[in-house]
Amino acid sequence: MAIDINLNRLGVFVALVRAGSFTAAAEQLGTTKAMVSQHLARLEAELGVQLLVRSTRRMALTDAGERFHEDCARVLAEAEAAIARLGECRDTPMGTLRISAANDHGINVVAPALAAYAERYPQVRVELVVTDTVTDLIAERFDLAIRLGWLRDSSLRATKLSSFRQCLVASPAYLARHGTPTVPEDLSTHRWIAVSVLASPTRWVFKDPNAPDCVVQTRAVASANSATAAYRFVLEGLGLSVLPDYIVEAELKAGGLVALLPGYTLPAGGVHAVYPGSQPPVKVRAFIDLLKERLA
Structure with missing residues (x-):
C-alpha cells in the first residue's frame, strides 16, 4: 500500500541533516525552527518510522533515518539535475x-x-x-x-x-522565336509553362498603378508539379511562366532569363x-x- 507523503518534507529532512541542527536548517530554508520541527514530526508520522533522535543539545540519525537520508539526497540531486537539464533545453537549442x-x-x-x-x-x-x-x-x-x-x-x-515576388520570365531564345509580349493581353497567344501545384496555374491578375487590373487566361503547352521543373522548361526555351524570385534571380542577373512586362506587378506571396x-x-x-x- 502506497504511503501518502508530502514530498516537500523530504527537502526539509535533507536540509536538516546537512545543516546539523534545527536552528541552522531554519536559517538555510528561510523559515522558523518550530516549522522545521513540525515538518520532521509530520514526516515521521506519515512514514511511521523515527528518523532522528535528539536531545536538548544534539541530534543523530536512526538506522532507518540513515538509509532514508541517502535515498532522499539521491532523489533530490536527480530532481535538481533534471531541472537543470530542462533549463538548458529552455535556454539553449538542442x-x-x-x-x-x-x-x-x-x-x-x-x-x-x-x-x-x-x-x-x-x-x-x-x-x-x-x-x-x-x-x-x-x-x-x-x-x-x-x-x-x-x-x-x-x-x-x-x-x-x-x-x-512573382516574376514573369522567358529565355532570350524563346523571345527571339516568338516575340516579346508588351501588354498582359499578349500572353494569351504565347506558350505557357504551368506550375500545376498552384491554385490557378494558367490564370493571372496583372496590376498597373494607372489602370484597372488585367486578368489573363493563358494556354499551357507544358506543366510541372514544381516551380524548379517549370524553371528548367523556361530556361530551355519551351515557353514563358511566372516563377518566384528566389528561383529565377540568379539567371535574371546573368542574362539567362528576361523579366517581362516591367510596368506590371503580380501579387506578392x-x-x-x-x-x-x-x-x-x-x-x-x-x-x-x-x-x-x-x-x-
Whole structure:
C-alpha cells in the first residue's frame, strides 16, 4: 500500500541533516525552527518510522533515518539535475528540429538556412521534409513548417518571415522565336509553362498603378508539379511562366532569363513560419530568427 507523503518534507529532512541542527536548517530554508520541527514530526508520522533522535543539545540519525537520508539526497540531486537539464533545453537549442517546407523553397532557401543553423547550434539534429502537401504538424510531429503564399485560417501560430515576388520570365531564345509580349493581353497567344501545384496555374491578375487590373487566361503547352521543373522548361526555351524570385534571380542577373512586362506587378506571396502552441521552444525561435535574417 502506497504511503501518502508530502514530498516537500523530504527537502526539509535533507536540509536538516546537512545543516546539523534545527536552528541552522531554519536559517538555510528561510523559515522558523518550530516549522522545521513540525515538518520532521509530520514526516515521521506519515512514514511511521523515527528518523532522528535528539536531545536538548544534539541530534543523530536512526538506522532507518540513515538509509532514508541517502535515498532522499539521491532523489533530490536527480530532481535538481533534471531541472537543470530542462533549463538548458529552455535556454539553449538542442534535440531534433523537424521542419516541413514546400519543395522548391525547401531546397533553395530552407536547406541552406538549416545547414547554417546546424553549424551554429551543434547540439541540434536537423531534419527537413520537402513536400507540396500541407502537413499536419501535430500528427506528423513537426516542430515547424515554412509555408508560402496566402495562409488558410488555422489554429496554428504563424510568423511572417518575408515575402517573394512573382516574376514573369522567358529565355532570350524563346523571345527571339516568338516575340516579346508588351501588354498582359499578349500572353494569351504565347506558350505557357504551368506550375500545376498552384491554385490557378494558367490564370493571372496583372496590376498597373494607372489602370484597372488585367486578368489573363493563358494556354499551357507544358506543366510541372514544381516551380524548379517549370524553371528548367523556361530556361530551355519551351515557353514563358511566372516563377518566384528566389528561383529565377540568379539567371535574371546573368542574362539567362528576361523579366517581362516591367510596368506590371503580380501579387506578392508571403513566407510564413507556422508552428503549434503559443510559445515555440528555443530551438524553433532560433531557426525562425536565423531564417528571417537570411531572407531580409
